[in-house]
Amino acid sequence: MTPSPRPTASRTDDATQRLHDLHVALRTKLTEQPISLYAAAVLRIGYGLLYFAFLLREFGHRDEIWGPGSPWTPELATQLFDQTGWFSFLTLSDSRAYFEFCYASALVISALFALGWRTRAVSVLFAAVVACFHARAIYMADGGDNLMLLMAVYLCFTACGRRWSLDARRARLGVPSESAVQLPSRSSATEIRSQLGSARRILVTTLHNCGMFVIAVQVCLLYASTGLYKVQGETWANGTALHYVLNLDLFRPWPALSHMADGYPMMLVAVGYLTVLLQVAFPFTQFGRFKYPVLAVLLGMHIGIAILLGLPLFSGAMIVADAVFLPDRFYTFLARTCRRAFQRARSAGPGAPSPAEASLVPAQSGPVG
Template identity: 45%
Template sequence: MKLLERASGTAYSLRSAAVLRIGTGLLSLAYLLRDIGDAGVLWGPEAYWTPEMALELNALNGWTGFYTVAVTESPVLWWVFYGLAVAVSVLFTLGWRTRVTSIAFAVLVCAVQFRTAFVNDSGDHLVRLLAIYLACTACGRVWSLDGRREWSPPLLKGENEELRRRVVTLTHNLALLVIAGQVMIAYGAAAMYKIQGSTWRDGTALHYALHLNAFTPWPELSHWVAGQSALILGLAYLTVFTQLGLPFAVFSRVLKYPFLIALLGSHAAIAVLMGLPLFSAAMVIGDMVFLGDAFWIGAAVLVKRGSGGRAPGTPRRDHRGEAAVLSRRSPG
């Protein structure tokens, strides 16, 4: 009961949730704007994956119905959906009416991307997962337009309002745990998969990866790095070690930071050497769930000192009385 009382009494990691919201919204917007010139042939009526095929695949896999919202043969209606996805991505990033826009964001982003599921990559997949999970969080309480609005009276009264507040708070905390678990599973599974291959065990996997024509935007740089045998060997083992160790390191307030820094470096290298900036950005955004509010409070203080103003994102009471906002710091 004490655990339930704590989990439903205080909304933890509100700033981390806000960072996830901003990052996911911006990344979705980047995907949509990057592909806007080819969107019609990728996901629209002109796509090789016809509406009938999309509906059949959705039914065969037992996917949720909102994945097929954007399945239409009308070019006009399709571009309406696409435009709405862009607009909602902007509103979600800004944190405007987040309770509503977070749901619309999840529905529209998933609907557009699942229109032709086979042209997406792992970065798209993580964005979809984060969009769904963030709809269950209180990601708009800080660093948002919602956080700047005047407070309105509670929706309910008395015990009903307290029950509603606790349910919302518990849902928020559980959703963040699910996001953290999803990221840990992704890294743990990737590491376990790697160690099954001989190229990762003998440290040559990165050498071969850097010679793939499809993933060498800077061939001279990639070939030079691939020629550094000791560096390639060390990076291969470091990659496996950090991915395998992160699910355990995150339970330490101190140990998790070296692991996160190492993973940040690996994602930066993937973005540059393999030409996958959006995929790398998606993974970095997912990693932010492990940075508690204590980290973001410290970062805000540094920003305040640098700008000479009030620290950004100072939390306010929830205008609907949904939770007490950070009179105490979450683990961080």
């Protein structure tokens, strides 16, 4: 007696149900659960402070780079904008007072963006500031400027002000916003307002999740393309690329330090091969715990680039971008650890009583008259 085959209808129903459950789970994850809120806050704080420090560092050279006294005059920049389609508010006037006002405004906007004050609107202003300053001196930009411009645009679509920000503090203290004020109205108007609020939450969550996904993909493409480009180079293949880089005057802020590092050729060969390997494999290492040692090695690599090659802006932009791959539980654990360490250091300070002295102090029963 031959066994009866399993009905194909039941298998089709099971597959359909699994696809439906997967679709519901993905839709819920995309539209109802904002991901990586702490990572978005780290990106906001990192890029805001980084650009603020960059503007402060170039404060003494601001006129030669972006101002009316720049060799790349506003007229030349405007001619280039006609060809490329870029725009910069710095070229709207040749007035010295106007330029100083724009520079001061850029500093204020960068600081407010890092602090997370009215983040939704300030993020758009920050992206406009980065784009306009980048376009004004586009021939002086490097990879760090390009990455910061992309991240500033992406962060406009994220909810990067919900954690570690003045907006989050205001919400935690219960300060009502304009959208939270309930006005007396008829039930139909209340229902419409509730539906609009629900649609707004879904839209904000979807944009945030898509923005964080695009940022992660951008960083993966950046590492992978850089690694594949290096593989094609002969100097990276034979391990002499770092030797030549360390002997370029343009990338020798401290010649003695570069000369000392160049004295270990085998170490430079190993570091060069490891750099190419990690960059090519980076997108494939972000799906497990192996990403933590990879990110730690890349952190050391970027610190070395900042010190040895004199590229702090590029290294800082890459270090902040790598923060998108760390989960929120890592940042909450780090925050708790820092808070406990601060409390222990405060309790062990010179003004704090010792445990023996604290046991002799009677408890206060009521308010002091």
